[in-house]
Amino acid sequence: MSDFRFEILGRDGAGRTGIVHTGRGDIRTPAFMPVGTAATVKAMLPQSVRETGADIILGNTYHLMLRPGAERVARLGGLHKFCGWERPILTDSGGFQVMSLSKLRKLTEEGVHFQSHIDGAAEFLSPERAMEIQRLLGSDIQMVLDECPALPAGEDVIEKSLALSMRWARRSKAAFGVQPGKACFSIVQGGTFPHLRARSAAELMEIGFDGYAVGGLAVGEPQSEMFATLEALTPLLPQDKPRYLMGVGKPSDIVGGVLRGIDMFDCVLPTRSGRNAQAFTWNGTLNLRNACHTEDQGPLDPACRCPACRQFSRAYLHHVVKANEIIAAMLLTWHNLAFYQDLMAGLRAAIAAGRLQSFASETLARLDSRRD
């Protein structure tokens, strides 16, 4: 089994391309991780996710701990076997969703008590329990538990939250222990305050992690603010460890993140949009519900090799969207994930060829050309 390590194959400006080696296989970077919240990338079979080009998917600790339960998944042979995906899986720590989905939260130094949004059951998550759950799931890249303050928040709130998150990161790392082939990533917090981001990064680097995520961005702030935060932050992070921008994003966010040295991304946007009639193409986004597609015999995106584009017309996709047919979600999700993976492949090739800047400019111009 391969040890966990990050191999950088090429650089272009701040951008990097490489391979994250794990015990379950390689992840080509920059990488986009489709979100498989409840042990399924919604509306996709695992082999179809792989066909889009994904090397890794993401699972949500919060959802899986509530249903079917981490101990149950372990008894059933682990998350990979359970959900039919044998390649790497990254799990989040559950912290973000405890804040956004659960009811009656009570935060202490020890951890967070909350009620399940499914059945109201009393639940508890601490750094140690979050890591135990991720180990039970069999996750290949495990995230430390951090505290996610509700935003917008002032500097004092962010600073206090950050201090707690740093103590939790230390406990998370200790709980992770030694797991050959697997990784423990920490999460840089600090809002849009550069000195807090820097302090967070320094403290986490002192503890030492296999990778560094950037949390608390893409939560409603302007894209320029997110980019400014990344520009200040990524030079402070270790050059030889993967950097993961959590929950991001739109295609232009990803291009901008790669330009600023980010290696990994995840976002529900391609899958959620696919269930909502929205398609990403190299010439911008399309809403298949719009009447302009009613008799359009052309493919969604002539450049794409996914089943939605190879076998069906825009007119058909419009029809199944209007008729609320499940195949609409299946085809548009597949297309959007294929588009995201094609975008990542384009970014990797551009970095390797030393033409990241021009690829980014051309891509951003094309992506902006249509939005309906």
Add this chain to the structure above:
Amino acid sequence: MSDFRFEILGRDGAGRTGIVHTGRGDIRTPAFMPVGTAATVKAMLPQSVRETGADIILGNTYHLMLRPGAERVARLGGLHKFCGWERPILTDSGGFQVMSLSKLRKLTEEGVHFQSHIDGAAEFLSPERAMEIQRLLGSDIQMVLDECPALPAGEDVIEKSLALSMRWARRSKAAFGVQPGKACFSIVQGGTFPHLRARSAAELMEIGFDGYAVGGLAVGEPQSEMFATLEALTPLLPQDKPRYLMGVGKPSDIVGGVLRGIDMFDCVLPTRSGRNAQAFTWNGTLNLRNACHTEDQGPLDPACRCPACRQFSRAYLHHVVKANEIIAAMLLTWHNLAFYQDLMAGLRAAIAAGRLQSFASETLARLDSRRD
């Protein structure tokens, strides 16, 4: 292009196995036709439908005339191209669904006026229009328009309806005209009155059709009554033409139909059940919602080669059903369609081997062994 013709390869008792040749390919009989109401077999991609073993699918004239519209489908290249299924398609005439789905019906000798259940628009269906729609769709097997009386109904009502249906059958045949490689099937009506069924069959045979469907069964009557009706009817139908039992049915209905000389079936049961957590297996039906499956690591059906059975456990299927994930509908629909096609393959092989009766008895005993 092959002419439309029915080739019988083997007989066993009243059962037959053979091939329906069409301009778009062969249909092995006895055949089960998955229902693709609105230009999609719900929750399935066309290639997946084919992988289950289906040679033909069914489209609903009523739904397609309302949305996206027959003329539109024709402008888009026909139903096969539109929905990505290049093999044979049978379309019904719309008569049954006008009675069951539409609002404010008004029946005349000429046809039926009704309101669309989608947007309330005024619509009209006559024998000539029903055949025109099916021709516009490009259907390979086109059904005559018949009148479907609301049941239960007395003999006088059935007899009057039957007389109208026979006049409509004649007009439908005339409207069908000559279409090489394609077929026009008529529909024997007459409720459970043997003399009316016999009269209907005789009149339709006098007109002369490429195939004979049996309508108005499986509408709530006991299975024994349906079988009795078939036993009296099928000997009266031409030996050399395919016989199609419309809207049927449960696995045991299909076995009983084949024993009584039926060649073709369609039913929403495998697809609808798949969206409702029910799975058909060789050892009976399972409801994946039931808690007994929570930690069951075994496959749905060890005899099945579909993705649901090869790649996932019952525990996983239970989980995605409980979580209302789209993959639950995708996997259980695929499995149910694969089961139905395996059942048809078993029936075909049994007839060819002259062991239909023992195959039927053994299968019915196994199917009855579990129902949860």
